[in-house]
Amino acid sequence: SAVEKGNYRHFMQKEIFEQPTVVAQTLRSYVHQANNTVALPQMDFDLSTIRRVTIVACGTSYYAGLVAKYWFEHFARVPVDIDVASEFRYRDPVLEEGGLALFISQSGETADTLAALRHCKAAGQTIGVVVNVPTSSMAREADLLLPTHAGPEIGVASTKAFTCQLAVLAALAAHLAVKKGRMDRAEEQEVVKHLLEAPAALNAALDHDEDIASMAHLIAPARDVLYLGRGPDYPLALEGALKLKEISYIHAEGYASGEMKHGPIALIDEAVPVIVLAPSGPLFEKTVSNMQEVRARGGKIVLISDAEGLLEAGEGCLATIQMPKVHPLIAPLVYAVPVQLLAYHTACVKGTDVDQPRNLAKSVTVE
Ligand code: G6P
Numbered sequence: 001s002a003v004e005k006g007n008y009r010h011f012m013q014k015e016i017f018e019q020p021t022v023v024a025q026t027l028r029s030y031v032h033q034a035n036n037t038v039a040l041p042q043m044d045f046d047l048s049t050i051r052r053v054t055i056v057a058c059g060t061s062y063y064a065g066l067v068a069k070y071w072f073e074h075f076a077r078v079p080v081d082i083d084v085a086s087e088f089r090y091r092d093p094v095l096e097e098g099g100l101a102l103f104i105s106q107s108g109e110t111a112d113t114l115a116a117l118r119h120c121k122a123a124g125q126t127i128g129v130v131v132n133v134p135t136s137s138m139a140r141e142a143d144l145l146l147p148t149h150a151g152p153e154i155g156v157a158s159t160k161a162f163t164c165q166l167a168v169l170a171a172l173a174a175h176l177a178v179k180k181g182r183m184d185r186a187e188e189q190e191v192v193k194h195l196l197e198a199p200a201a202l203n204a205a206l207d208h209d210e211d212i213a214s215m216a217h218l219i220a221p222a223r224d225v226l227y228l229g230r231g232p233d234y235p236l237a238l239e240g241a242l243k244l245k246e247i248s249y250i251h252a253e254g255y256a257s258g259e260m261k262h263g264p265i266a267l268i269d270e271a272v273p274v275i276v277l278a279p280s281g282p283l284f285e286k287t288v289s290n291m292q293e294v295r296a297r298g299g300k301i302v303l304i305s306d307a308e309g310l311l312e313a314g315e316g317c318l319a320t321i322q323m324p325k326v327h328p329l330i331a332p333l334v335y336a337v338p339v340q341l342l343a344y345h346t347a348c349v350k351g352t353d354v355d356q357p358r359n360l361a362k363s364v365t366v367e
Contacts, residue, residue: 003152010354012155012247016340017206019163023333024199026149026164030171031196036189038175043144045126048179051098054125055082056116058364060158060242061104064130064165066235067332068102071173075191076180085112086367089119100144101125104169106153106161107363108136115367117141130168132161146172155355156362157246159340162239163202163333170195170329194327198334204324205337212338215302215319216345219244222273225252226264227339229277230287232332236277240339247347247357257290268299273318276301277339279331280308288313304338 008014032039053072055065062084069080081093089112095101101120105113108131117138121127129142132150139145148164174191177183183191219225225244229237238254245252255264257276268274274294278287284305291301291313300318303310306325314320321338347354 003154009348010155010344012157012159012344012354015153015155015160016337016344018151019160019337020199020202020206022150022160023163023167023202026167027171027195027198029147029149030168031192036192036196037185038171038178038188038192040172040175041145045143047176048181049098050078050100050126050176050179052096052100053078053080054093054095054099054101054120055080055104056085056088056101056113056120057104058085058110058113060162060239061106061110061113061165063235063239063242064162064169065102065104066238067166067232068169068173070232071170071329072176075173075177075183077182078176078180085110085116089116095120095123095125097124099125100128102128102130103138104130104165105136105138106132106148106150106158108133108138109363109365111365111367114138128172130165132164154362156357156360157243157343159336163336166333166336167195167198191329194329197327198330201324201326201330201334202337205334208321208323208338209341212321212341213345215321216342216349218302218319219250219273219342219346220248220349222250222271224267224272225250226260226267226272226274227252227254227277228257228260228274228287228290229254230257230283232328233277233279233335236332236335236339239336240275240277240342243339243343244346246360247343247354248350248352249358250346257287260290261293265293265297268294268297270298270300272299274299274301275339275342276303276305277335278303278305278309278313279323279326279328279335280306280312281328284309284312304335
């Protein structure tokens with residue numbers, strides 16, 4: 001049956017709002033409810049023998065992979081190599097024994113990612129696939145198939161598939177950590193507990209829809225926008241910039257907060273909004289000093305943080321968006337919501353075609 005927009009103006013908007021439901025749905029198939037441990041599909045290889053993970057993807061799926069790199073390294077202490085598929089397949093990557101090559105794709109059909117998968121398969125890598133379409137080409141060629149249960153995604157700019165990918169990747173990282181002897185049962189249960197907090201936190205983030213809609217009027221006139229983030233939230237800065245470019249046609253760049261002084265700071269003036277993604281925590285102070293560098297140059301900041309962070313650094317910002325206080329593990333899922341909504345509402349203010357942005361395709365099946 002055809003997917004309908006229901007009461008929403010756009011598929012993208014509907015898909016943003018579906019996230020609490022589809023992330024919960026996805027998590028349900030990756031968690032043993034009885035004891036809060038990770039449940040993965042049956043596999044005919046031993047995950048404990050994996051010595052390296054190579055992640056390959058395109059677009060928004062690639063940014064999910066970038067977040068996962070932090071998790072795999074932090075939890076499982078397994079080194080991770082990650083690249084966009086179009087670079088990976090032609091750069092003669094070193095693929096050694098004991099390698100898990102992990103492909104992330106909403107469609108499971110992106111030509112570059114599929115070609116990279118076949119390259120890794122021929123090189124003897126174990127093939128893991130995180131896909132939203134279980135009947136896709138990538139799904140069929142996987143040794144380990146990890147489906148996301150986001151349901152059909154119609155909007156060209158990916159939203160709900162991304163947060164579901166993150167949920168699956170977090171579960172995989174925890175499972176790998178257990179198999180590698182880096183995580184005990186209690187720690188695993190702790191991770192699962194935090195993952196299960198994601199749907200409610202996504203709902204709390206969605207509650208700020210109207211604030212973000214009014215803030216979009218501040219962003220819409222800009223010619224350039226900068227997004228900053230740190231650690232596992234750095235890829236969210238990249239994703240925020242990608243979303244804004246894709247659907248509102250405003251030039252945007254995502255940067256690691258600490259890297260701003262190595263270039264983009266030259267662009268800062270009162271006309272360039274700087275959107276800072278910074279949950280409170282050990283790295284928050286560092287980001288606050290990056291914000292001071294922006295302010296000292298007349299830059300205008302939109303701070304996205306929790307109550308604690310806003311209390312500490314919200315004053316003097318052009319605008320703020322309050323997120324719930326969450327465990328750092330799920331912050332990348334939760335902070336996806338404001339960057340998606342900000343892009344969405346900015347595009348609405350500009351009157352662009354949100355679901356079918358110019359020049360873009362939902363699934364890029366040509367090289
Ligand atoms: C296209 C879409 C993006 C998507 C990317 C990767 O560029 O417009 O939203 O992130 O392809 O697609 P995949 O299906 O492989 O995740």
